[in-house]
Every structure is written in structure tokens, then in C-alpha cells.
Amino acid sequence: MGEYYGVTVTCDGWTRPTRQSIINFKVNCDGRTIFLQSVDASSEKKDAKYIYNLLKEVAKDVRVKNVVQIVTDNGRNVKKSRERLMTNRMYHLFWTPYASQCIDLMLKDMGNLKAVKSVVEKARQVTTYVYNHGFALNLLRTKCGGHLVSPWLTRFVTNYITLKSFEMKKSGLRSVFALDEWFNWDGSNSQGGKAAQATIASEKFWDDLKKVVRILDSIVNILKLVESQKKPTLPIIWAAIEMMKMEVDVVYR
Template sequence: MSGGGSWRFECKFCNTKYVGAHNRVVSHLLKDGGKGVKVCPKVTPQQLANMSKLLNDCKERVKNAAPKSVPLPSSLRNAATSSLDYDMSFTCSNPTSSEVGLKKRKGMGTALEKAFQNNSKEQCDGEIARMFYIGGLSFNLARNPHYRRSYVRASNIPGYVLPGYNALRTTLLQKERKNIELHLQPIKDSWKAKGVSICSDGWSDPQRRPIINLIVANTNGPMMLRAVNSQGEVKSGEMIAELIIECIKEVGHENVVQIITDNASNCVKAGALISAKYHVIFWTPCVVHTLNLVVKNICAPSLQTRNNDDVYDACKWIRPLADDVSLIKNFIMNHGMRLVMFTEHCNLKLLTVASTRFASTLVMFKSLRK
């Protein structure tokens, strides 16, 4: 049974009960002493030898199963050596005679070389590069200003040790959150004087989980209140209204001017429920979403527009054109040789119509025309 981060165990030889981790079990059975536990008086020499052998075998298996450390590329490499050779020692304290000759020929080993510690710099560069490769980090991280500042600060602090896993996810995370909240406080202070609009929309994260975000905005700037994972839930009008009402209570209903969502039927119902509960708050459809629907209706006239012959005749040519452009795009994208020919002679990328993107049909027309 676990408790307090340790385990309670009972020795099968002397029936004594102890509390602790596996190292206390080892000290008790193998009669090492220490660890605040008595040695077992009933373990025979043969049993002691067998358990010692078993422990050594387990340590050897763990050691062999551990990931092998791949050495960093060596900066001392003669001309006949392949570019894939590695420095197996991580240091250059005992160079070979050929390496010594290479140092002399290239002027290495001088006082200037030692002052700049070029080899140490290359080893450090290799460690940082391998962190990116093994961790699957984006190379754009190297453009992050905090990335460079952190290394500059660390190089100027003697004996600095990087924060570990637990510090990053606990104390440092809490400290950063408090810092962000402190900088967001001026925006919160403006809510009472200027009022706010609560905006809500749905999207999917990289794991394809449906997320509903809730943002508060006014002239002082937007602020993300929360992002709710709605996986496994029905996005009904009542459910969306409940989420928005929680945000209204957090902001203060007297500070909320309007609710902004898209024109989906469940969002329209949520807006009606909120307006019925708070009479001074009204619902506004998203202007960008409305314009997107307008452009979509122009590019693909529906049956409703057939009732107006003038409008339909003016827009009916766009749909066949979009079909032709999609056919050309599919022909190029689905044939490897055609795609190679296209990329060799054109710097632009073919864009696909996406139903959730704004005016994507017109963007595809423009790209293909160029």
C-alpha cells in the first residue's frame, strides 16, 4: 500500500514491516546497512549471494536498455575522414599525431584559438542542434527573441543550471501566469469605463478536438477568457449560451454591450437566450462570416437566387469557371510528373477551395490567373 510517496513492505524472512522505497528493501535484505533500516538477520549467505547476483543482473539489463548516447560531431577531422565521423570522446585532450599535424598546418592550438575556444563552441552548437532534432522542435524557434536572450543570460551567470521538468510545469508556469495577469490588468480596468464585446467561435486544434473560444474585446484590445474543449458534447444553443453566460458573469453583465457569434442556427438560438436573460445585451452576427456567406452565394448561386433572374444571370458563369479551375488543379496535383513540371516553371502554389476559408474561390482564381 502506498502512502507519502513511499511503500509499506514486509520482509518474508523476518516478518518485519518498514516504510520506504526499493533502496531500503535492498539495504535490509543485502545487509548493506544505512538507509535507516536494520539488516535482516534471517537471510542465509546463499540467499544473500543469489539476491546480490539478481540485483546486479537487473542493473546490467537496465544499463543495456538505456538509450545510447550518440557522440557529437568532432571539429578535429583530417581530410581523408568522412563527414559522418564523430568525436567519440566529446573532448580533444588526447589528439592523434595526424590531428596534431593538422593543428600545426591550420594554425590551431594557438593562443588565439584557445582564447576563443572554438572546439567548445562547436560542441555546444552540436548539443543545441541535437535538442532541436531529437525534440522535433521547429527551426523557427531559433528566431524567437527569448531563445537567444535565455542563452545570453545563462552564459553570463556562473554555475547556472537550467530549470528541470518539474520547475517548468509548476513554479515557473505559475509565475508566468501571474505576470501575464498583471500585464492584462489595465485591459480589465477599462471594461467598466468602455464596455466590452464577447466574441465566440469554434475551431479545431492539431488533434482535431473541437474548441470553443471566448474572447473579450474593446478599444483597449482583445483578451482571451477561455478555450473550452467541447469534444463529446452537442453544440446546442443552450450549451453555447451557458458558456457565454459564465463569461458574462465573470466580466460583469453591466460591462457587456453585445455578443458576437457566427450565423449558425445554434449560435442564433444562443444569442436569443442571452438577450432574453439580459435585456441590455444584444446579439450581433459576425460581419466577416456574413461577408463570407455573401461571397460564397455569389460564387455558387443557390436555388433561392434563381427566383431573381437578373441576379442569377449575372453570377451563373462563376460556378462553371470554379469547376474548370478545380479540374485543372486536380489534374496537376494528382499526377506526379505534371506537378514537377508545374513547380519547375511556376513560383506560385496551387490553392485548394476550402469551404471554411473566406473567399477561397476568388483567391484560387487569382492565383491560377497569375
């Protein structure tokens, strides 16, 4: 790294489709990000001790005096290794969790709320039933002009996108379950078909969905902000989080 200072080391672990576990290390300095190394951790027990030793070696490679910050995910093993690294007097470090993962975990926590969970489960029952029956799916595509479900990198964001799609395609969905073709189809009399129709016809479902989408909108907007090409400063993210809190408070008041 030469005589650069103010270096940030980022640690990012992921698993390939072949189940190979990879940990990547990159360094950021002077506005540039450089790939440092990739570690195959498939045969290792990725506990706090192992992660600590990896981070310690990376800090030495980059030169300890150059490193001021380490950015990692929020796994328990990483948190423990971070605590150990930061209490070591040899290092003078700041530890920062990935902003996008923190926000994704906010979505996860919101998804565990009873009011949100109920709406998600009802919407999931509708989509599962429709997507498992070609006739119903064809009606939906015709009336709604596309799909309801758009898979994303995480399940929590996928849930939000699905609920948002429900809201945007409300009139199309309601018309699907009011068509003569629907009532003349044998599947409409099945338990799943009746449940899906009851959900779409329920005003309470749509009222609850609107509130949930409004809450999740504010969280996802922060996620878009931190993942944008033009990286926001911490005060901007802080202000966005404060606005999100106020929005949630207004909805639940």
C-alpha cells in the same frame, strides 16, 4: 473587470487536429483585448441551450451591467442562443456576427451561382489533373514559375486565389498545353488530359473566368479590409459593401 463599461465579449469555437472542440471567450474594453477563458466542449452537445448557458455565465463573470455587445459566429445554434439572450430583460445587449465569416459566406453563396460554379469546376479539373501527374506539374512549374493552388483558411477563399492565379498565369498555362513535350507525352491523350487542354484553349472559359474574378475581387477586398491590423469603422465597411454591390451589378449587366 473592475468598473469598466462598454465591454464586448467575443466567443470563438474551433476544433483541434485531435478533434478536441474548444470555445474561447475574450473581452474587449478600452481598446484592449483580454483572454477570459477556454472551455473544452468535446463531450458536450453544442446546441442553443448549451451555448446560451455559456454566454450567460460569461456575462455574469464580467458583470452583466458592463457588457454591451457579444460577438459570435453565424452558426444556427449560436443564433438561437443569441435570440434567447437578447429577449431576456436581465441583459441589454447588442449581438454582432463576425464580419470576416459573413464575408466568407458571401463567397460561398457566390460559389453556388451556376456561372461561378462552372468556372470553378473547370479550373479544378485542370489543377487536379496537373497535380496528379508529375510530368504535367513539372511543365507547369517551368512555364508558370510556381504553383496554381495556394491553400487558404477556407475553401471559398482558396477557390478565389486559384482562379486569380489562373488569370495571372494565363499565358504560361496556354504555352504548357501547346508544347511539343505535352503532345509527345502519353498523358496528353487521356480523357483528363484532353479535358484540361480543351479548357485552357477555350476563349469562353477565360472570358467567364475574368468576370468571376472581377466579382470575387470586390468581395475579397472587403475581407482583407476587415482582417487588416487597422480595424475599419462600420461606415467604412458599409461603403465597401455598397461599392462591391455596384461592381457586381456592372459585371452582370
